[in-house]
Amino acid sequence: MRITVKLIQHDLLEDKKQILLETNALYDGNTLRYREENERGSHQVYFGDDCISFERKADVHTKITLFDDKDGESVVDxxxxxxxxxxxxxxxxxxxxxxSVEYQLIMNKEVVLHQNLRWEFTPVKNI
Structure with a gap:
């Protein structure tokens, strides 16, 4: 299904909110796919029952994996x-x-990022 997605980032360490993007996306209930407006990066977000992952493919490839019952991993390539x-x-x-996903990135036992990402969906209306 085609939708419009708005991605809002709330940095909980600095208490700053910003809208990162508003764009069209493909959505199937568990997976969300979209491109940045400048076409520099593509994103895929998977929200399953026991795992959440989001991935950005561009000059720098980032993949974050989160689990309910154990720590996950972030890889920046x-x-x-x-x-x-x-x-x-x-x-x-x-x-x-x-x-909505609130998570932390931890390096050397220290929280280096604590944020909430919220993807808001609006169906695309056919004309």
Whole structure:
């Protein structure tokens, strides 16, 4: 199904919110696919029962995997090599009109990122 998605990022360490993008997307209930407006990167978000993952493919390839019952992993692959970080899912919500994921990235036992991502969905109306 074609939808419009708005991605809102809330940095919980600095208490800053911003809209990262609003674009058209493909949505099938568990997977969301969209491209950045400048066509530089493609995104795929999977929201399953026991695993959530989001991936950005561009000059820098990033994949974050989150689990309900255990820590996951973030992999950033760039021209400088691969960087790995531990991930921790704090809270997740999945409904027909939005997905919301609060998670942390941990490096050397320290939280380096704590954010909430919220994908809001609007059906594309046929003319």
């Amino acid at each position: 760039s021209q400088y090599g691969k960087m790995y970080m531990q991930t921790r899912l704090c809270h997740a919500e999945k409904c027909d009109t939005y997905w």
